[in-house]
Amino acid sequence: MSIFLCFLFLLFLILFKKLLSSKRTLPPGPVGLPIIRKLLHSSFHKLSLEHGPVMLLHSGVVPMVVISSKEAAKEILKLMT
Secondary structure (H helix, E strand, O other), rough: HHHHHHHHHHHHHHHHHHOOOOOOOOOOOOOOOOHHHHHHHHHHHHHHHEEEEEEEEOOOOOOOOEEEOOHHHHHHHHOOO
């Protein structure tokens, strides 16, 4: 059983590395992890239902303004220009 899991893990690593090294014309950025992205998305959605479309979050000591609706983003961009 453990040999099978090791083989499966190695296969996953090889496929993951192959996906990362594919020639794309995208700018560099962090590795996308779908599980973490899904957790963040659902957490932001729950927070936006509670606090509204514009909210202030703190990531450690860094404050972040999160805009979670298209209408709020358009309004903010209109105010900024």
